[in-house]
Amino acid sequence: MAEAADQLIHLDLGDPAFPTPSHIIDAACRALKAGLTHYTEGRGIRKFREAVAWSEGRLGLEVDPDSEVLATLGASMGIYLAFLACLGRGDEVVVPSPCWFVYPQSVKLAGGRCVYVNVGDEFRLAEAEEALKQAINRRTRMMVVNTPHNPTGAVLNVDDLRLVRDLALDHDLIVLSDEIYKHIIYDDASHICIAKMPGMRERTILVNSLSKTYAMAGWRIGYVIAPKQVIDAMERFQTFIAACPPAFVQAAAVEALRGSQRCVEELVRRCDQARKAALSLLGELERVRCPKPRGAFYLFPDLSGLGWESTSLTRALREKAGVSTMPGAMFGPGGEYHIRISYAAPVEQVREGVRRIVSFLKTHER
Ligand SMILES: Cc1ncc(COP(=O)(O)O)c(C=O)c1O
Structure with missing residues (x-):
């Protein structure tokens, strides 16, 4: 458990795990030096x-x-x-x-x-x-x-x-x-x-x-x-x-x-890659339904078929599988028995995080 927590993978916050593009950082530095x-x-x-x-x-x-x-x-x-x-x-x-x-x-x-x-x-x-x-x-x-x-x-x-x-x-x-x-x-x-x-x-x-x-x-x-x-x-x-x-x-x-919007295209490309990888892994869980997202960077799988209540599940995933997600119960009516997975991160990180979720759920049905 300590080992899993040491290398916790964050698929929880809605904060892209990529650096702000450098031309934007440069503009901020110029503005600071110019006295803004x-x-x-x-x-x-x-x-x-x-x-x-x-x-x-x-x-x-x-x-x-x-x-x-x-x-x-x-x-x-x-x-x-x-x-x-x-x-x-x-x-x-x-x-x-x-x-x-x-x-x-x-x-x-x-x-x-x-x-x-x-x-x-x-x-x-x-x-x-x-x-x-x-x-x-x-x-x-x-x-x-x-x-x-x-x-x-x-x-x-x-x-x-x-x-x-x-x-x-x-x-x-x-x-x-x-x-x-x-x-x-x-x-x-x-x-x-x-x-x-x-x-x-x-x-x-x-x-x-x-x-x-x-x-x-x-x-x-x-x-x-x-x-x-x-x-x-x-x-x-x-x-x-x-x-x-x-x-x-x-x-x-x-x-x-x-400025150039190439950075936005790149962000969308990376999110799309992660989206496809995550969806394909979740597809291994027969009793889990997950509508294909067409925008943003979240998956919201319905896990009611497995019987896990969302807060217990996110706690177990964090402590036992080393992956952090958000409990669906936080998202109001209709959210319970779901977890929210944020995939705005490098594809390997998302793949490893979702792999941990899938293997945990395969062995821990309620
Ligand atoms: C739907 C939605 N609206 C607004 C926000 C707030 O974003 P911020 O205050 O960082 O611009 C978020 C952040 O997760 C969001 O998901």
Whole structure:
């Protein structure tokens, strides 16, 4: 057991196990030497906001860098600010589940109430239309959409997003669109941005960050795109909480967004390689179902056929097999009897980690 723990393989955190590309690090060093060590405008330096508008513009979304962009301390801060700016005490937010575990906590901190709708592992919102409708009442103010999705790797299709749009328009909801994995997609999948759908621009808060795409999770830089009055409110909250993201980090982020995107292609290629290796190994477990992820970098296998409760299993895997994963129970209703495996790591590391999981499960059925 001590031996296994010594060489623990981490397939737990959603933090790519690759270095930040060197041209981005160089830009940060240049910015530090040039004296970008002070507070910036509350909504971020103009060059950063312009780079965001340019980068989103390439994906077909027209954005005004002066009024519609806010630089944030990662997507996490953008999400929290969105709830702070839009929710009154007791207002409800519909969150399709399983889901990233921070949304409910963030809603709660902002004084709101999270209403989960379990849509299952395939994460097809269109197939959960009735349940989603039933979750909406007169206190409902917002709905969260996360595509590509953490933890299942699902990429929402046009029917899923049309349903969200119809619900938002019928019930006057604001949609929080978390697009942090939008550049990490595989095969023939494509990302659809709900803000581009008719009637949605004015009721969408789009959140993104550089944490995943550019392996910059520790830099804490992200952004929000939203209508002017929402950005104004969010800026006020961020100013009181944290002033602004660091100036030299914003400068490095400009280089990331505007510079060569070869590093992103390379990240996706490496994740894809690891995804295929992990899926093929998991395929050896007959009683385990694992939908093929089409985006992000997580596998979320359903282990209910083996009878393991997720927290006991992740503990056993860590202590007895030397591999660290996340218990599905953390991801809300529909998450129990699953584990989340993060495969944003070198393929050999992922292969060895998943091999350990598979061999443990083959010999330790409940
Ligand atoms: C779906 C999703 N949104 C937002 C975040 C937060 O990212 P950050 O605050 O590092 O930008 C994460 C991180 O794991 C995530 O998985």
